[in-house]
Amino acid sequence: MAIIEATDLTKVFRRIVRRPGIGGAVRALFSREYEDKVAVDGVNFTLAEGELVGYLGPNGAGKSTTIKILTGILVPTSGSVRVAGVVPYQRRQENAENIGVVFGQRSQLYWDLPLRESFELLRAIYDVPRNRYLENLAHFSAILDLERFFDTPVRQLSLGERMRGDFAAAMLHDPKIVYLDEPTIGLDVVAKEAIREFITRVNRERGTTVILTTHDLADVERLTPRVILIDEGRVIFDGALERLRTEYGTHRTLVVTFAEAPIEIDVPGAELEGREGLVARLRFDRRLLSAEALIRRVMERYPISDVSIIEPDIDTIVRRIYVEGYQHGPVGTPS
Amino acid sequence: MIGTAEGRRRPRFRLEPYVEFARTAMAREATYRFDVFTTIGSFVVRVYLLRMVWTALYAHNAAPHELSRHAIITYSAVALLMGIVMDIDQTRALKDKLHDGSIATDFLKPIIVPFYFFADGTGEVLFHAVLLIPATLIALLIFHIIVPAPAVLAAFALSFFLGYMVGFFLNFLLNCSAFWTLEISAVQLIVTWLTDLFGGELIPLILFPAFLQNFIYALPFAAMFSTPLLIYVGVIPPSRYLESMGLQLVWIVVLALVSTVMWRAGSRRIVVQGG
Numbered sequence: 156m157a158i159i160e161a162t163d164l165t166k167v168f169r170r171i172v173r174r175p176g177i178g179g180a181v182r183a184l185f186s187r188e189y190e191d192k193v194a195v196d197g198v199n200f201t202l203a204e205g206e207l208v209g210y211l212g213p214n215g216a217g218k219s220t221t222i223k224i225l226t227g228i229l230v231p232t233s234g235s236v237r238v239a240g241v242v243p244y245q246r247r248q249e250n251a252e253n254i255g256v257v258f259g260q261r262s263q264l265y266w267d268l269p270l271r272e273s274f275e276l277l278r279a280i281y282d283v284p285r286n287r288y289l290e291n292l293a294h295f296s297a298i299l300d301l302e303r304f305f306d307t308p309v310r311q312l313s314l315g316e317r318m319r320g321d322f323a324a325a326m327l328h329d330p331k332i333v334y335l336d337e338p339t340i341g342l343d344v345v346a347k348e349a350i351r352e353f354i355t356r357v358n359r360e361r362g363t364t365v366i367l368t369t370h371d372l373a374d375v376e377r378l379t380p381r382v383i384l385i386d387e388g389r390v391i392f393d394g395a396l397e398r399l400r401t402e403y404g405t406h407r408t409l410v411v412t413f414a415e416a417p418i419e420i421d422v423p424g425a426e427l428e429g430r431e432g433l434v435a436r437l438r439f440d441r442r443l444l445s446a447e448a449l450i451r452r453v454m455e456r457y458p459i460s461d462v463s464i465i466e467p468d469i470d471t472i473v474r475r476i477y478v479e480g481y482q483h484g485p486v487g488t489p490s
Numbered sequence: 491m492i493g494t495a496e497g498r499r500r501p502r503f504r505l506e507p508y509v510e511f512a513r514t515a516m517a518r519e520a521t522y523r524f525d526v527f528t529t530i531g532s533f534v535v536r537v538y539l540l541r542m543v544w545t546a547l548y549a550h551n552a553a554p555h556e557l558s559r560h561a562i563i564t565y566s567a568v569a570l571l572m573g574i575v576m577d578i579d580q581t582r583a584l585k586d587k588l589h590d591g592s593i594a595t596d597f598l599k600p601i602i603v604p605f606y607f608f609a610d611g612t613g614e615v616l617f618h619a620v621l622l623i624p625a626t627l628i629a630l631l632i633f634h635i636i637v638p639a640p641a642v643l644a645a646f647a648l649s650f651f652l653g654y655m656v657g658f659f660l661n662f663l664l665n666c667s668a669f670w671t672l673e674i675s676a677v678q679l680i681v682t683w684l685t686d687l688f689g690g691e692l693i694p695l696i697l698f699p700a701f702l703q704n705f706i707y708a709l710p711f712a713a714m715f716s717t718p719l720l721i722y723v724g725v726i727p728p729s730r731y732l733e734s735m736g737l738q739l740v741w742i743v744v745l746a747l748v749s750t751v752m753w754r755a756g757s758r759r760i761v762v763q764g765g
Contacts, residue, residue, distance in 0.1 A: 228597050228760070251600040263595045267518045279510040280599055 158332060158364050159202040159225065163234035165388075166195040166220050194220040196388035197234065204331075205362040207354070209369065209379035209396070213477045217388040218368045222334050225366070226256055239331050252281065255325035259337035262321055264309040270320045271305050274327060281328035288327065295323040298353050315346030322353055332364045333357070339371050351377050372470045384476060391476065396469070403476060404467035409437045409449055412461035422452050433460075507601055508609035515613025526621060533570055533625050537633055540566040540692075556696055561723045564635040568722050569691045569715055571626060572650060575619050576657050576691075576714065580611025584665040585674060593760065604662075604753050611658065638722060645731050649718035652738040656713045659745035660685075666749065669756030684709070690716030696725060710745065713738040 172188040173179060195217040202208060212218050223229040224236055227243030227250045236243060243250040256263070264273045278288045296302050299319040304312055312320065318338065325333055335354070339347045355378060357363050367379060375382060375396065382399060384392035392399060409425065413433045420427050424444045425437040439449050446464050453459060519525075541563050548559040557565065584607050587593040596603050629635045638646070664681060668674050686692055689711035698706060706712055717734050720726040726734050 223594075226598055228594055247597065248600045248602075251598055254598075256595075256598050258595070261592060261595060263598070265514065267521065268514060272514060272517070276507075276510050276514055280507045280601060282504060282506070 156204060157201045158204040158206075158239055159200075159366075160237045161198055161200050161221070161225075161234070162236070164195055164198040164221065164224060164231050164236055165193070165233045166217075166224060166229060167232045168192045168194055193388050195224070195231070198385065198388070198390055200383055200390065200393060202364055202366070204364055205358070206381065207358045207365045207367070207379050209367050209375040209382040210385065211368065211372075211375065211382055211473065212385035216385045218385060219336060220388075221385070222256075222336055222366070222368065226254060226334060227251065252328070253331045255328070255330035255333040257318075257321050257325045257333065257335045257338050259318070259335075259340035262309065262317055264317065264320055264324055266310050267308060269306045269308050270301065270312070273309060273320070273324060277324055277327050283328050287329070291327055291329070292323070295326060295353075298356060299323055299349060315342055315349075318342060318346065318350060319353075322350060326357060326363075329361070330363065332366070335365065335367045335369075337369055338367070339369060339374055347371075347374075354378055372468075372473060376469055384473070386477065399472060400467070400469065403472050405440050405442055406438050406467060406475075407441050407446065408465040408467075409439060409446065409453070410463045410465060411435050411437060411453055411457075411459055414458040414460045417457050420457070422449070422456065424452065425449055436465075503602075508605055511606055511609035512613030512616065515610045516617040519614050519617040529574060529618070529621050530624055530628070533574065534628060534632070536570055537563075537567045537629065540570075541633065556725050557694065557723060560634075561636060562694065563633065565694055565719055565723050566692075567629045567633050567635045569719055571622060571629060572653070572715060572718070573691060574621055574625060575615050576654060578611075578615055578618060579661050579665070579678075580614055580658060581607045581662045581665045583607060583610055584662070585668040588668040597757075597760070603757065604749075607662070607665075608658070611661075615654075636723070638724065641728070642721065642724065645728070645735075646718050646722045649721050649731075649735050649738065652735055652742060653714045653718050655742045656710055656738060656745060659742065659749050660710060660714075662749050663745065663752055666752040666756050669752075669759055685711050685714065688712065689714050690719060694719070694725075696720070710741045713741045 169189050169191055172190045174182060198217070198221060210218055210221070220229065224231050225238055225243060227247040230244045238250055239253045241250045241253065264270065265276060268276070274288075274292060277283075278285075283291070296305070299322060301319060301323060304316050304320075307316075309317060309320065322338070338354075339350055342350065351374065354365060354367070358365050367374065369375065380396060381394065382392065382396050383390060384399075392403075408428060411434070413435070416433055420430065420435050420437075422437060425439040428436040428438045430436070437449070437453070439446075450462055453462070544559060544562050544566065548562075584593070587596065593603075596606060630637070637643070660681070664674060664678055667677065671677075688695070688706045688709055691714075695703060695706055695712055695716045717726070717738055721731065721734065
């Protein structure tokens, strides 16, 4: 059963246009000009209970706006949204009981209080039964290693420690859904690993539905079987990560080391991606040309000393999609 | 749809979170211990200075007939005692959170957000109210302030509470204006001056010229300090308690209504613009 349903979700922000200089500032006092910016433009998706989905897109694509609508902070301009049977912006408080949120760039913990006190406060806010609270706390501190800084005021915690605290805080009341907005941003490898482990276990053991926005595609490869790609407010891909890889990862790169530097590199069927001294990178479509054929073409033209092939990683795929747009194949339908 | 019927359920109101907010605010305030000494110290100095001023004025025969020298020193001391809790901007957290955008996280919680600010502010004020004990002792033992009859004292306490609520809503309103302007310190400064001048904290309002008094009583500031203080020193007799405190109550209702409207409009703005 669908736990999140977004239909034709659209959000238009109205901004005051500011003209440069003092003249502009004075003019703005008398007449204001507005400019509409479409942040989310007819987004559709459905999430089943217990899914773990990566919500990806470049900066300003509309990810955070979507999350804010789902959490009930923002009212959509048009379209409909339902989270666990509740329209979030109509029943913000009720929706809040169903969800947990972690913002990588903003802590929800109480700055002046030790972590322990923050948790106690959250227990009171969400009315978590004492037993359940202690159980969850013990469980989370085992995974996230919270014991060491339980009694330290939050403002004195390192970013990694604070994020672990934030994760535990978001999960204390057993939310049905958690929204993670760039949760691994700025973390070191160890902390990232701890957080990823936590996300996996929460999803698997508790059946919590997770929406994750991130710029770290390692998070996606590690965690989310399904990805939704959004750009300029529109969903440009929705489907299995694997499908994205096969459909869009059509281009491989041949790295050639020449024996002597050629003046001009021109190989039919391949595009010169970059060149540094003797080393050149040639990009080719594996559906049109095999690696073997390409190597032969290169060797016919230039003396070479070494070749290697780079398979497209998810990072490259997504980067290309951000730059070029999604062009190959139809836009995916929810699986 | 399935969700619709269940969706009608409203979360039942629980007091517990708000009690906890107040408790944590007290704990937070307790970490700034140095405040205790500065507050008591500045209280003693200010009462002492005001006593000198009034003594000098009375020596030059500038005395009002309603208040004896001793009564006016009592007035000043009690005003400064009230100031220990009244001068706190309890809801400044609202302004701060609007400023840095962290208000969004409060809207993510199943709480009534303005109640949170009220609870947090109350906790802060209650912590500072503890300072009233040593300060009152000093006022009694060093400055020998007049202690009125228990019935008058009770009326004063009630009027003080009403004055506190007027002050609370006034502060809340000011902090709410940060929804639109973000920078409110200039407006706050002006209101602080108006309160100092027209609230009766420094100078009893009965000393103002008659034409100005009408104007002053049309403002909410007198309901904060002047009414409870004049009850304390007996200028407002028991026969006028109902009328005086009724006026305070009217101010509370008016300011609460304006606050509600401001909050609705302000938080709607967040909801529309995304903080």
